[in-house]
Amino acid sequence: MAKTFKILRFDPLVDKIPHFREYRHDPKPTDSILEALKDIRDQQDPSLAFRYSCREAVCGSCGLTVNGKICLACKEIVGRIDADLIVVEPLPNLEIQKDLVVDLAPFWEAYRHIEPYLQPEGEAPPGGHRVAEEKMEKVYQYITCILCACCYAACPVASRDGRYLGPAALAKLYRFVRDPRDRRPFKSLAKVDNPAGAWGCDTVFRCNEVCPKSVRPADGIEGLRRTLVARRTKRLFKGKR
Amino acid sequence: MLEHDILIVGGGLAGLAAALSADPALKVAVVSKVHPLRSHSVAAQGGINAALGNNPDGKDDTWQKHAFDTIKGSDYLADQDSAELLCRMAVPAMYDLDHWGVPFSRFPDGTIAQRPFGGAGFPRTCYAQDRTGQVLLHTLYEQCVRRGVTFYEEWLVASLVVRDGRCLGLVAYDMGNGEILPLEARAVIFATGGYGRVFLRSTNAYINLGGGIGMAFRAGVPLKDMEFVQFHPTTIFGKNILISEAARGEGGYLVNNQGRRFMEDYAPKAMELAPRDIVARAIQTEVDKGNGFANEYVHLDLRHLGREKILKRLPGIRDICVNFLSLDPMDTPIPIQPAQHYSMGGIDVDADCASPVEGFYAAGECACVSVHGANRLGGNSLLEAVVFGRIAGASASRYVKGSSPPGAPERSLEDETRRFGDRLAEIKRRDTGENVFRLLNRLKKTMSDNAGIFRTAKPLAAALEEIRELRSAYPKAFIFGSIGKYCQELLVLVEFGYMLDVAEVIVQGALLREETRGSHYRRDFPIRLDAQWLKHTIVAWTEKGPEMSYRPVKTDKYKPQERKY
Numbered sequence: 001m002a003k004t005f006k007i008l009r010f011d012p013l014v015d016k017i018p019h020f021r022e023y024r025h026d027p028k029p030t031d032s033i034l035e036a037l038k039d040i041r042d043q044q045d046p047s048l049a050f051r052y053s054c055r056e057a058v059c060g061s062c063g064l065t066v067n068g069k070i071c072l073a074c075k076e077i078v079g080r081i082d083a084d085l086i087v088v089e090p091l092p093n094l095e096i097q098k099d100l101v102v103d104l105a106p107f108w109e110a111y112r113h114i115e116p117y118l119q120p121e122g123e124a125p126p127g128g129h130r131v132a133e134e135k136m137e138k139v140y141q142y143i144t145c146i147l148c149a150c151c152y153a154a155c156p157v158a159s160r161d162g163r164y165l166g167p168a169a170l171a172k173l174y175r176f177v178r179d180p181r182d183r184r185p186f187k188s189l190a191k192v193d194n195p196a197g198a199w200g201c202d203t204v205f206r207c208n209e210v211c212p213k214s215v216r217p218a219d220g221i222e223g224l225r226r227t228l229v230a231r232r233t234k235r236l237f238k239g240k241r
Numbered sequence: 242m243l244e245h246d247i248l249i250v251g252g253g254l255a256g257l258a259a260a261l262s263a264d265p266a267l268k269v270a271v272v273s274k275v276h277p278l279r280s281h282s283v284a285a286q287g288g289i290n291a292a293l294g295n296n297p298d299g300k301d302d303t304w305q306k307h308a309f310d311t312i313k314g315s316d317y318l319a320d321q322d323s324a325e326l327l328c329r330m331a332v333p334a335m336y337d338l339d340h341w342g343v344p345f346s347r348f349p350d351g352t353i354a355q356r357p358f359g360g361a362g363f364p365r366t367c368y369a370q371d372r373t374g375q376v377l378l379h380t381l382y383e384q385c386v387r388r389g390v391t392f393y394e395e396w397l398v399a400s401l402v403v404r405d406g407r408c409l410g411l412v413a414y415d416m417g418n419g420e421i422l423p424l425e426a427r428a429v430i431f432a433t434g435g436y437g438r439v440f441l442r443s444t445n446a447y448i449n450l451g452g453g454i455g456m457a458f459r460a461g462v463p464l465k466d467m468e469f470v471q472f473h474p475t476t477i478f479g480k481n482i483l484i485s486e487a488a489r490g491e492g493g494y495l496v497n498n499q500g501r502r503f504m505e506d507y508a509p510k511a512m513e514l515a516p517r518d519i520v521a522r523a524i525q526t527e528v529d530k531g532n533g534f535a536n537e538y539v540h541l542d543l544r545h546l547g548r549e550k551i552l553k554r555l556p557g558i559r560d561i562c563v564n565f566l567s568l569d570p571m572d573t574p575i576p577i578q579p580a581q582h583y584s585m586g587g588i589d590v591d592a593d594c595a596s597p598v599e600g601f602y603a604a605g606e607c608a609c610v611s612v613h614g615a616n617r618l619g620g621n622s623l624l625e626a627v628v629f630g631r632i633a634g635a636s637a638s639r640y641v642k643g644s645s646p647p648g649a650p651e652r653s654l655e656d657e658t659r660r661f662g663d664r665l666a667e668i669k670r671r672d673t674g675e676n677v678f679r680l681l682n683r684l685k686k687t688m689s690d691n692a693g694i695f696r697t698a699k700p701l702a703a704a705l706e707e708i709r710e711l712r713s714a715y716p717k718a719f720i721f722g723s724i725g726k727y728c729q730e731l732l733v734l735v736e737f738g739y740m741l742d743v744a745e746v747i748v749q750g751a752l753l754r755e756e757t758r759g760s761h762y763r764r765d766f767p768i769r770l771d772a773q774w775l776k777h778t779i780v781a782w783t784e785k786g787p788e789m790s791y792r793p794v795k796t797d798k799y800k801p802q803e804r805k806y
Contacts, residue, residue: 013419013725030479038447040676044729047722053279054446055292056482056561058375061279075564097417098727104276117383118342128293128339130351139344143369179342204518205595 003078005040007048008089012094018096021045029079033071034062034117036078037100049099057212060216061147065089070210072153075168091153106162107149110169114192118130118176119184142175142220144213151207151217163196164172167207169237171200177227186231189224192230198224242651245270245298246641248411248426250335250398250453252277254374254623255605256432258630259388264638270391271400272413272424274448274732277382281434281446282626285374286485286557288356288366289627290620291331295352295668296366299363304328306362309799311621314516315614316361316587316759317567317775317801318466318794323610324593325622325798330628335367338627343380344369346554355655356554357490358619360516360806364490366620377623383547391393393424395727398453399602401429401460402650403655407506408460408600409650412658416732419725421661423654427646428637431457431588431629435606436714436743440581441682441689444476444483453664455609455739455772457588458746462596463781465609465792467743468750469760471617472694473582474520478538478621480565484558485666486619488575489513491554491748494575495524496540497532503539511806518616518760519806521579525694540574579694583622585613585760589779594633600640611777612795662806665724665731674719677734684737684744692748697764701752708745746787750778753789771801 002024010018023044027036034052041048053059055074061075067087069076078086094102120129151167152158158166173192176182192198197220207217245268249256250275263269271277292302307328312319339345346354346368348361357364369376387390390631392766395416402409402423403649410425436451437443460463474495475484489495495513500555507523508515524539533539535776543551543558548571551559556568587609594610606625612625668674683708693705720730756770757763776791 011723013723013724042676042682045674045721046678049722049727051275051279052282053275053448054284057444057482057564058372058557059279059281059283061275077564098725101727108276112386115387117387118340118380120340124336124340127335128336128345128353131347132351133347133349136344137346140370143344143379144372146283146375176342179344181342182342184702186583192790231608 004085006085007088007100009099011098017227027078031078033066033076033078033086034073034076037073037088049098058146060146063091063148063153065092065148066139068173070150072146072150075212085117091149091158093153094149099166103150107152107168110165110173111147113165114173115184115188116170116172116176118182119188120181121183124154129181131180138178140174142171142178143214145171145215146213148212150210150212154206154210156204156206157200157202161200164200165197167217167221171215171217172215174220174223177224188233189228189231193223193228198228242423242425242654244425246426247428247430247637248272248424249430249432250411251280251432251434251605251607252392253432253434253605254282254381255630255633256380256430256604257378258627259386259432259604259634259637260273260432261381261384261388262631264642267638267641269449270393271395272395272396272411274395276394277392278378280378281376281449282378282623284411284446284483285623286371286483287358287487287490288357288368288373288620289333289377290334290361290365290618291367291624292363292365293332293350293353293355293367296355296364297452299355299365299479300576302363303366304332307331307365308360311518311612312614312799313804314616314618316616316769316776316804317796318469318614318758320610320795321614321798322795326592327612327625327628331624332533332625332632334627337376341384342627345377346370353770355489355665357514359489359511359520360618361620366490369420369485371485371555374623377383377627380426381661397732398456398737399661400657401456402648402654403460403598403601404647406461406599407647409647409655410600411664412654412661414731414735416727421478421658423658425650425654427641427644428602430594430607430633430637430682431603431607432633433607435584438686438739439688439740441685441743441745442481442580442761443483444473444580444582447451450733450736450740451707451743452736452739454587455742456795457596457601457603458742458782460598461591461782462598462601463779464586464746465589466611466778467746467780468582468754468778469615470747471583471585471760472579474508474524475518475541475577476580477561477566478578482561482565483582483676484541484561484575484577486517488558491550494521494542494545494548497527498534499532503532508806515806516616516618521694522762524579533549538576538578541577542574543576558758561751565667569716581689583617584616585609585611585615592638594629596637602633602637604629615761637777660683668720669724671719674717675714676719677737678728680718681733681737681740683777684705684711684740687781688744695762695764696751698752701748704748705745705752708741712741742782746780749789750780754778775801
C-alpha cells in the first residue's frame with residue numbers, strides 16, 4: 001500500500017534551515033525503511049543523502065529517527081509500522097551535515113577517549129591465551145555493539161552535556177574490563193571516574209530501550225561503577241598499584 | 242598537497258591489517274569511503290581457518306592439510322605455493338589476533354574453539370559465535386586507534402594516478418567537506434573489497450560496488466581470473482542476507498519440497514558440507530527441477546540442533562531470521578536461495594601483493610594472488626584478508642624504503658584532479674541526463690540474469706551487449722543535486738564507470754573459458770578441461786576493450802585430480 005514518506009532535507013549549499021519533503025512510495029510490507037529510502041532515491045530523487053552499508057543490522061551506518069523512534073533504517077520493517085505517514089529524520093543531538101547524514105565526531109571522540117583496545121600483559125602466549133568459555137562469555141553482551149550511535153543520540157545526559165562520554169563508549173570500556181585477558185592499569189579506568197564518565201548516567205535507560213542490538217549499555221555503566229568502587233576500595237587497603 | 246609514504250585504500254580487514262603491519266617509521270594513512278567499521282568485513286559470520294588442531298576431532302590437522310583442502314577446493318586453479326603461504330601464516334596470525342583482543346569462542350581446555358566448515362578435512366574454522374567478521378574488524382580497528390593510524394574517513398578515491406608504470410598517488414572526493422583533492426603517495430595499497438553489487442542478488446553490503454578493481458584496471462594494472470564468481474548456497478530468500486556456512490557446520494540440513502536431504506544426490510560423503518560451488522549448484526538444480534518451494538528456494542533446517550546450540554553458537558543467524566523473515570529457526574526451517582557472494586578473481590598481484598605497476602599493491606578480496614582459484618572455501622576469506630593485508634603492508638614498506646622518490650609527481654596528480662573537476666563542471670553545465678542509479682540497476686539485472694550460477698554462450702553474449710549499451714549511456718549520466726558535501730550521486734557516478742569495466746571483464750572471461758571449473762559452470766561445456774584450461778585468465782585494459790591472455794598455474798606439489806566430495 002502506498003505511503004507518504006516525509007523526509008527531512010537539508011543541503012548546506014542551498015538551504016538555511018532543514019525542511020521536510022514528502023514522497024509517495026509503495027513499498028512491499030517486507031521492505032525495510034532503508035530499502036524504501038533507496039527506492040525513493042533511485043526512482044524519484046537521486047539527490048537524497050543517507051548513510052548505509054550492510055543492510056543487515058551489523059555495520060551501524062543507518063541510525064535514523066522513524067516516526068519518532070530511534071532505530072536502524074535497515075532493521076525497521078515497513079509492514080510493522082501501523083501508519084500511512086512515515087516521518088524520517090536524522091539521529092537527534094548531532095549536527096546535520098546533509099539530509100539524513102549527521103556529524104558523528106563527538107561520538108567517535110568519546111570512543112577514542114576510553115582507550116578502546118585490549119591491554120594484555122606481555123607478548124602473545126604460544127598457543128594463544130587459555131581462557132575458560134564461561135569467562136569469555138562475559139564479554140558477549142557487549143561485543144554485539146555495532147557503534148551505530150543510536151544510544152548516544154537517545155541519551156538525555158549526552159544531549160544536555162557535551163562532555164558526557166555516552167552509553168556506547170562506556171559500555172565498550174566495560175567490555176574490556178570484563179575481558180579475562182585485559183590488564184589495564186587503574187589510571188585507564190580513572191579517566192571515567194567522574195560525572196563526564198560512569199557517574200554521569202541518569203539511569204533512565206533510554207540507551208537500553210533504543211539499542212538495535214540489545215546490548216543494554218546501561219548494564220555496562222552500572223558494571224563500571226561497581227568496578228570503580230571495588231578498585232578504589234582495594235587501593236585504599238592495599239596501597240596503590 | 243597531502244603527501245604520504247603509503248596510502249591504503251579501504252578500511253576493511255585487509256586494509257587495517259596492512260596499516261598495522263606497515264613500518265611505523267613511515268607516514269601511512271587509510272582512505273575509506275565509509276567509516277572503517279562500516280566495511281563489509283563486518284558482515285562475515287562463520288569463522289576464519291587455521292590448522293591449530295584444537296578440536297578433539299582435528300588433532301592431526303596441519304597447515305599442509307589446510308593447503309591441500311584449499312587447492313582441491315579451488316578446483317586446482319590456485320597457485321599452490323601461494324595457498325601454502327596462506328595456510329602456513331594462518332597459525333601465528335590467529336595467536337596475534339587473540340592477543341589483540343579478538344574474543345574467540347573457546348573449547349573446555351581454554352583454547353580457541355574450531356568448527357567444521359565446507360570442503361575441509363578437519364574442523365579448523367576458528368570463530369566468535371557467528372560474529373567473527375564483526376569482532377575481527379572491530380579488533381583491528383581498535384589496534385589502529387591504539388597506534389594512532391591516520392584515517393581519511395568518507396573519502397571516495399576517484400582515480401589512481403600512474404605515470405610511466407609507476408604509481409604516484411590518488412585523486413579523492415572528501416565527502417565530509419565536499420572537496421576534490423590529490424593525494425601523493427610513494428606506494429598505494431588497494432584493499433577495496435569485492436564487486437558483489439554488480440549483481441542484483443548478492444549477500445554483499447550495498448557499498449560493494451567494486452570500483453577499486455575497475456580503477457586499478459583503468460590505470461593499467463591487469464586483472465586475473467575475474468570470471469570466477471562465488472555464489473553462496475544459503476542466503477535468505479528475497480533479501481539475500483547471508484546465512485553462514487556455520488549453520489551447516491553446526492549440523493544444519495538442506496531439504497527440498499519432498500522433505501529430502503537432497504545433497505546425498507550431489508555429494509554423498511560431504512553432504513551439506515561440500516564446497517560452496519557444489520552446494521549452490523545443487524540447490525539451483527533442485528529448484529529448476531521443481532523440487533523447490535514457490536520455484537524459488539529450498540529449506541535450511543536447524544530445528545534438530547536444539548535451542549541451546551542455536552542460542553549459543555548461532556545467535557546472529559537467529560536474530561537475522563527473526564528480524565528479516567519474521568520466523569524463528571528453532572521452530573521453522575529457513576527459506577534459502579543462492580546469491581553472489583565473493584570474487585575469487587581480482588587485481589593481478591604476486592605473493593608479495595605487488596602488481597606489475599611499481600609502487601602499487603593490492604590485498605584481500607579485490608586482489609587475486611591466487612589462493613582461491615576457481616572456488617574459495619568458507620573461512621578462507623577473512624584469513625586471506627588478514628594474512629595478505631599484513632604482507633602488503635610489509636611489502637609496500639620495503640619498497641618505499643628501498644626506492645627513490647619519483648620526479649615531480651605533483652603535476653600528474655594536479656592534472657588528474659583538474660580533469661575530474663572539468664568532468665563535474667561539464668555535468669553541471671547540462672540541465673539533465675541519465676539517472677545513474679537506474680543505469681546501475683540495469684547492470685545488476687543483466688549480470689544476475691545472464692552471468693549467474695549456470696552459464697551458456699548466448700546469455701553471456703546478451704550481457705555483453707547490454708553492458709555496451711550502458712557504456713554508451715554513461716557519458717550522459719547526470720548529478721541532480723548539488724555537488725557539495727555528501728553527494729552520494731557523485732560516488733555512484735564515479736564507481737559505475739569502473740563497474741562497467743568489471744562487469745565486462747567478468748562476462749568476457751566467462752564467455753571465452755569454454756570449460757567448467759569450480760564456480761564457473763558452462764552448461765554448454767560441462768567438463769573441466771585441464772589440457773586446455775588449467776591456466777589463469779589475465780586481462781589488460783586497452784582503448785579497444787579488454788585484452789585477454791593466459792598464464793600457467795603453479796601446480797608443482799599436487800597433481801590435479803577429479804574433485805569428489
